[in-house]
Amino acid sequence: MKSILEEYKCGKARLLTMLEESDDPVVKTVQPSLKTGRKWKVTEAVDEAKECLKIKEVIGQTQRGLGSTTAKWWSKTEMIIDEIRNKEDSTRVQKADQQPQQGQWTNWDTAIQRSLTWNDIWHMAPLRISFLIKSVYDLLPSNANLVRWGKKVNLTCPLCQGRQTTEHVLSSHKVALSQGRYTWRHNRVLKELASGISTAKGEIHPSSTSSAVFTTKGKVKKWHGGSITINTHRKGLLDGCDNWVVSADLPEWERHPDVIRKPDIVIHSASTQQIIMVELTVPYESRMEEAHAFKEGKYLDLTKELKKDGYEAKVMPVEIGDRGFVVFSAYGLLSKLSIGGNKRTKAPRLLDETAENSSPWIWRKIRRLLHKD
Numbered sequence: 079m080k081s082i083l084e085e086y087k088c089g090k091a092r093l094l095t096m097l098e099e100s101d102d103p104v105v106k107t108v109q110p111s112l113k114t115g116r117k118w119k120v121t122e123a124v125d126e127a128k129e130c131l132k133i134k135e136v137i138g139q140t141q142r143g144l145g146s147t148t149a150k151w152w153s154k155t156e157m158i159i160d161e162i163r164n165k166e167d168s169t170r171v172q173k174a175d176q177q178p179q180q181g182q183w184t185n186w187d188t189a190i191q192r193s194l195t196w197n198d199i200w201h202m203a204p205l206r207i208s209f210l211i212k213s214v215y216d217l218l219p220s221n222a223n224l225v226r227w228g229k230k231v232n233l234t235c236p237l238c239q240g241r242q243t244t245e246h247v248l249s250s251h252k253v254a255l256s257q258g259r260y261t262w263r264h265n266r267v268l269k270e271l272a273s274g275i276s277t278a279k280g281e282i283h284p285s286s287t288s289s290a291v292f293t294t295k296g297k298v299k300k301w302h303g304g305s306i307t308i309n310t311h312r313k314g315l316l317d318g319c320d321n322w323v324v325s326a327d328l329p330e331w332e333r334h335p336d337v338i339r340k341p342d343i344v345i346h347s348a349s350t351q352q353i354i355m356v357e358l359t360v361p362y363e364s365r366m367e368e369a370h371a372f373k374e375g376k377y378l379d380l381t382k383e384l385k386k387d388g389y390e391a392k393v394m395p396v397e398i399g400d401r402g403f404v405v406f407s408a409y410g411l412l413s414k415l416s417i418g419g420n421k422r423t424k425a426p427r428l429l430d431e432t433a434e435n436s437s438p439w440i441w442r443k444i445r446r447l448l449h450k451d
């Protein structure tokens with residue numbers, strides 16, 4: 079997460095320095111005005127970074143010569159950016175610890191740091207990036223925040239009488255729940271996950287058999303006394319069987335086998351009696367561990383029953399944070415299903431984008447309901 083705001087700041091700083099250092103006299107003389115919001119001023123940050131660099135240069139800390147001949151403004155820009163990053167980095171932890179509210183993201187132990195590049199941010203709609211930043215730093219105008227900012231006296235949610243925090247709106251609002259809004263988000267992510275798993279199953283090779291090969295004195299000899307089974311790749315959950323069927327609890331998908339109804343996704347092989355149940359939750363990020371433990375417990379009895387009936391059963395809870403933070407459990411699942419390389423990078427990205435895309439919509443819907451009265 080740390081880098082969303084940082085990349086934003088660095089991007090703005092880069093743009094400003096490039097405009098300032100431009101060879102084009104017109105661009106150079108026009109004082110650029112870059113919109114960055116009230117709290118953080120790009121010109122001030124760049125000036126501050128330049129000052130820092132000057133001091134460092136004087137005391138001999140910088141190795142690359144600043145402002146020298148044709149090393150060009152690229153390196154200078156990058157040095158300024160570096161300086162801003164340094165500052166961001168040191169204030170980040172400090173700030174997070176001081177402010178319990180905005181420090182929440184430091185508690186997302188299980189969430190994998192989501193690092194957005196400037197390119198990502200460049201391609202994100204302004205509203206989307208603004209929602210992401212505001213929701214992660216808990217700066218959305220929920221009633222609890224409005225009370226904190228002195229703009230309201232009552233933090234109760236008028237629709238369901240709960241404490242209206244960001245978490246409340248994004249994941250535990252009773253009206254949103256009853257209207258199926260969280261289910262809608264859940265199912266959008268589920269669809270991506272099921273598709274990802276489905277493609278994985280198509281790539282599974284049954285355990286390969288090959289002749290044992292011996293090397294003696296640099297010469298390769300083949301063993302001719304029959305073949306030995308060697309697993310040529312790391313053992314994945316789907317290895318050794320090639321008739322897996324993936325079903326999902328979604329209207330357009332194949333239905334679950336009769337022995338099992340509940341989970342979100344079932345990967346099963348009738349001939350080998352193996353069942354892998356995947357249960358997806360899209361919780362508020364600080365509740366991911368809780369969600370994982372809950373789902374594990376929920377399926378304990380069912381797993382035991384299936385085992386009694388002779389099945390090899392396994393339940394795999396997976397969490398994708400409601401603001402797009404993929405957890406180790408999701409990476410773990412993909413890796414156990416032997417989804418590798420490009421796909422393993424792409425799949426979580428699709429999952430987190432889908433979750434993160436859906437949440438602003440839920441937020442807006444609820445705000446609209448609230449402002450009806």
Ligand SMILES: [Zn+2]
Nearest residue numbers: 235238240251
């Ligand atoms: Zn409510």
